[in-house]
Amino acid sequence: MKKGIENKSFLRQASKTGLLLIVVAIVTLEATALVQYYFSQKGIREEASLRAQSQLESTRLKISAVIDEAETAVRNSVWIAQWSLGYPDSMVAVTRRIVCENPVVVGSTIALVPGYLPSRPLFSPYSYQMPGENEVHYRQLATEAYDYPSQEWFVKPLELQAGYWSEPYVDEGGGDILMTTYSMPLWDYKGRLAAVLTADISLDWLTDLVGNVEVYPNAFSMMISRTGQIMVCPVESLIMSRRAQEVAADMEGGDVFDELNRSMMAGETGNLSLKYRKTTNYVFYAPVEKTGWSMSIVIPDSEIYGGIRRIGMMVKVLQLVGILMLILILRSSIKSQLKFKKLSENKERMESELKIGRGIQMSMIPKIFPPFPERKDIDMYASIVPAKEVGGDLYDFYIREEKLYFCIGDVSGKGVPASLVMAVTRRLFRTVSAHEKSPQRIVTIMNDSMSDMNESNMFVTFFTGVLDLGNGHLRYCNAGHNAPLLVTGQGVRELPVVSNLPLGVMPGTSFQEQETDLACQDGLFCYTDGLTEAENAGHELFGDDRLIALLRSDSLAESQLKAVSQSVMEFVGDAPQSDDLTMLYLRYMNESLPDRAERHLILHNDIQQIPQLAGFIEAIADEIHLDQSLAMSLNLALEEAVSNVIMYAYPEGSDGLVDIEAIIRHDRLDFIITDSGKPFDPTQAPEVDTTLGVEERAIGGLGIYLVRNIMDDVRYERAEAKNILSMTKRIQ
Amino acid sequence: MEVKINQVEKVITAQFIGRLDTPASLEVSRQVQPLIDHADLTVVLDCSQMEYISSSGLRIFLTIRKAASARGGRVIIRNMNEDIRKVFMMTGFLNLFEVEKA
Numbered sequence: 009m010k011k012g013i014e015n016k017s018f019l020r021q022a023s024k025t026g027l028l029l030i031v032v033a034i035v036t037l038e039a040t041a042l043v044q045y046y047f048s049q050k051g052i053r054e055e056a057s058l059r060a061q062s063q064l065e066s067t068r069l070k071i072s073a074v075i076d077e078a079e080t081a082v083r084n085s086v087w088i089a090q091w092s093l094g095y096p097d098s099m100v101a102v103t104r105r106i107v108c109e110n111p112v113v114v115g116s117t118i119a120l121v122p123g124y125l126p127s128r129p130l131f132s133p134y135s136y137q138m139p140g141e142n143e144v145h146y147r148q149l150a151t152e153a154y155d156y157p158s159q160e161w162f163v164k165p166l167e168l169q170a171g172y173w174s175e176p177y178v179d180e181g182g183g184d185i186l187m188t189t190y191s192m193p194l195w196d197y198k199g200r201l202a203a204v205l206t207a208d209i210s211l212d213w214l215t216d217l218v219g220n221v222e223v224y225p226n227a228f229s230m231m232i233s234r235t236g237q238i239m240v241c242p243v244e245s246l247i248m249s250r251r252a253q254e255v256a257a258d259m260e261g262g263d264v265f266d267e268l269n270r271s272m273m274a275g276e277t278g279n280l281s282l283k284y285r286k287t288t289n290y291v292f293y294a295p296v297e298k299t300g301w302s303m304s305i306v307i308p309d310s311e312i313y314g315g316i317r318r319i320g321m322m323v324k325v326l327q328l329v330g331i332l333m334l335i336l337i338l339r340s341s342i343k344s345q346l347k348f349k350k351l352s353e354n355k356e357r358m359e360s361e362l363k364i365g366r367g368i369q370m371s372m373i374p375k376i377f378p379p380f381p382e383r384k385d386i387d388m389y390a391s392i393v394p395a396k397e398v399g400g401d402l403y404d405f406y407i408r409e410e411k412l413y414f415c416i417g418d419v420s421g422k423g424v425p426a427s428l429v430m431a432v433t434r435r436l437f438r439t440v441s442a443h444e445k446s447p448q449r450i451v452t453i454m455n456d457s458m459s460d461m462n463e464s465n466m467f468v469t470f471f472t473g474v475l476d477l478g479n480g481h482l483r484y485c486n487a488g489h490n491a492p493l494l495v496t497g498q499g500v501r502e503l504p505v506v507s508n509l510p511l512g513v514m515p516g517t518s519f520q521e522q523e524t525d526l527a528c529q530d531g532l533f534c535y536t537d538g539l540t541e542a543e544n545a546g547h548e549l550f551g552d553d554r555l556i557a558l559l560r561s562d563s564l565a566e567s568q569l570k571a572v573s574q575s576v577m578e579f580v581g582d583a584p585q586s587d588d589l590t591m592l593y594l595r596y597m598n599e600s601l602p603d604r605a606e607r608h609l610i611l612h613n614d615i616q617q618i619p620q621l622a623g624f625i626e627a628i629a630d631e632i633h634l635d636q637s638l639a640m641s642l643n644l645a646l647e648e649a650v651s652n653v654i655m656y657a658y659p660e661g662s663d664g665l666v667d668i669e670a671i672i673r674h675d676r677l678d679f680i681i682t683d684s685g686k687p688f689d690p691t692q693a694p695e696v697d698t699t700l701g702v703e704e705r706a707i708g709g710l711g712i713y714l715v716r717n718i719m720d721d722v723r724y725e726r727a728e729a730k731n732i733l734s735m736t737k738r739i740q
Numbered sequence: 741m742e743v744k745i746n747q748v749e750k751v752i753t754a755q756f757i758g759r760l761d762t763p764a765s766l767e768v769s770r771q772v773q774p775l776i777d778h779a780d781l782t783v784v785l786d787c788s789q790m791e792y793i794s795s796s797g798l799r800i801f802l803t804i805r806k807a808a809s810a811r812g813g814r815v816i817i818r819n820m821n822e823d824i825r826k827v828f829m830m831t832g833f834l835n836l837f838e839v840e841k842a
Binding site: 615616618619622636637640641643644647648651696698699700701702703705707708710711713714717718 | 759795799805
């Protein structure tokens with residue numbers, strides 16, 4: 009339930025972060041797009057403006073060329089027109105010549121100022137061409153229907169006393185074509201204003217020229233006269249029929265149109281934007297000199313910005329796709345984070361469970377030192393350092409009936425499985441040892457119990473001992489564990505152990521018990537191979553030699569064990585601990601224990617040396633006051649054992665030694681006979697049946713039979729290429 | 741180890757003096773050959789002065805006893821001390837011999 013709430017809050021937090029991320033992404037993308045759009049638009053607008061202005065300029069130049077040609081035609085004819093003032097009948101020829109010689113001029117007249125020539129009060133001979141024809145026609149303009157002196161083309165030049173371009177007009181007489189007229193005042197030789205000389209030019213080409221200006225497909229051009237007369241316009245019905253001012257007045261938002269018209273009619277150059285029917289249009293305009301006309305190019309902004317808007321659209325679509333992908337990615341990222349969080353929560357839970365497990369495991373083994381503060385005869389210390397949170401090593405000890413029961417063990421493997429087996433092993437030890445005094449029995453029962461249910465094939469190397477605190481006698485049994493070290497005043501050596509099988513391998517395994525005696529201040533250092541196999545970074549092992557060099561018989565158990573730990577830690581350094589490390593050190597401190605003594609005899613493998621044994625035994629018997637009968641029995645047993653060695657261990661004729669060691673204690677004698685001959689175990693000899701009759705009795709086999717009968721314990725061991733026969737005789 | 745062999749009519753007596761240990765047995769096994777040769781008679785093994793016996797000594801005694809058994813003679817052990825008697829008992833030899841005290 010709690011996890012659920014935590015997950016929800018995590019989800020909320022992650023969603024918040026995700027949302028923020030998306031918002032930042034959108035803002036960044038949008039800002040980038042806007043900046044780009046703004047600068048692109050600016051660039052495009054400048055480009056459009058340049059294009060429009062260059063079109064305006066080139067169109068203007070083309071118009072000017074025509075205008076100039078017409079003006080030039082008129083000026084070049086001024087002299088002859090002046091001349092013709094004196095010969096009115098020649099005037100027709102003059103106008104005809106102007107029309108013929110100047111292709112742009114479609115009509116020309118010399119209109120006399122009324123009254124100049126008394127003979128001809130109104131006179132205006134007019135030569136003209138019909139559109140598409142080369143033939144030049146003549147007409148007299150001075151008719152009743154046409155009052156030429158009141159016409160603009162006649163009045164204005166006289167008034168200005170300068171050349172004048174008329175407002176464009178539609179020539180109704182000459183085929184309804186759009187025309188304009190350039191007129192100049194004529195003075196006679198006497199300096200009197202005499203007439204007006206004109207040249208008409210058709211403006212049909214103007215419509216084509218201006219109308220065909222195509223900056224953009226949907227752009228269009230217009231031209232208006234100085235009075236606002238519409239000269240060129242895409243809407244043909246407006247041409248020459250309406251004035252720009254009138255059109256503007258009909259339109260919505262006419263103010264801008266008025267402003268445009270005013271500026272254009274004033275002959276200004278410029279540009280502005282016009283909004284009409286929801287479309288913004290850019291208008292560029294410039295005047296055509298001399299005529300007072302003004303030309304404009306109108307470009308809808310959709311033309312200019314169409315491209316960039318399409319790009320903008322695509323950018324928006326891409327942005328949208330990007331944001332969608334971002335959302336999807338965020339979503340899956342949040343999901344995977346949630347998963348990861350769950351995993352690490354699981355890990356945390358397992359770690360905390362392992363920690364609890366470690367606590368439980370540590371509480372199973374005695375950890376309070378000194379463990380027996382009231383006792384002066386035992387000095388103990390132990391430590392266990394698992395490689396992981398929980399380990400498979402164990403030790404245990406307690407005192408029952410003045411005997412110290414102790415054990416050390418190492419479960420194969422590490423971690424949780426090993427720790428479970430460790431717990432079982434430790435429990436079994438307590439249960440079994442509660443009513444078994446013999447280490448061999450303890451180990452045998454434990455092994456049978458563990459082998460029975462050992463489905464996971466885990467086994468335990470195990471060493472257990474029972475130390476009689478009264479006399480230092482140690483009985484022990486080893487189940488595949490490494491040999492403990494015996495620390496005495498004479499030095500450090502391995503406790504002789506029969507290796508045996510580890511616990512849990514096979515039910516019914518028989519284990520061999522061994523025994524020894526500890527003197528006062530003798531120590532037994534038990535450990536697991538995590539100690540001697542501790543590795544440093546260079547994969548070097550700590551090893552037996554380093555350990556043995558550290559052990560001193562006069563060190564207290566606690567300081568000794570801590571010194572070993574310290575040394576291992578320094579040796580290993582930063583390398584990870586590879587195996588559980590456990591040590592158990594017990595020192596026997598019973599000062600009331602009588603010292604033991606050792607006697608030695610070394611014989612050659614010569615049967616004739618046998619009698620020396622009698623003296624050897626006699627000396628010992630005297631020393632400890634043995635009675636003659638027992639001395640003789642011991643002599644007999646020793647002789648049988650030694651002569652066995654002499655006769656069987658060494659090949660005939662070769663030289664060899666037999667080492668006889670006697671260890672004298674207050675309650676027992678130990679004889680240890682060692683030789684380097686071929687392996688020979690006399691304890692394996694068949695039993696002699698002493699109940700048989702004379703005929704059936706065998707001659708041999710009596711020797712070992714006697715040894716067995718005389719001694720309380722006989723053990724054979726083969727070690728380091730030596731036969732070791734140990735015999736014990738209890739005394740008193 | 742000294743062995744004194746003395747024959748009076750049909751009784752042949754061997755007196756063992758000293759320790760009948762393993763090296764001594766090598767010599768003694770040759771010395772007692774007359775006893776084996778006369779195993780049809782009564783053989784008396786006088787142990788009154790025997791101090792010690794090992795299994796090799798016991799083997800010599802058993803060899804003599806087996807010969808007597810085969811030839812229909814008697815073997816009498818006389819005057820063993822307590823320690824040697826214990827060895828005989830331990831090995832079941834007391835049952836194989838006629839044992840007499842002085």
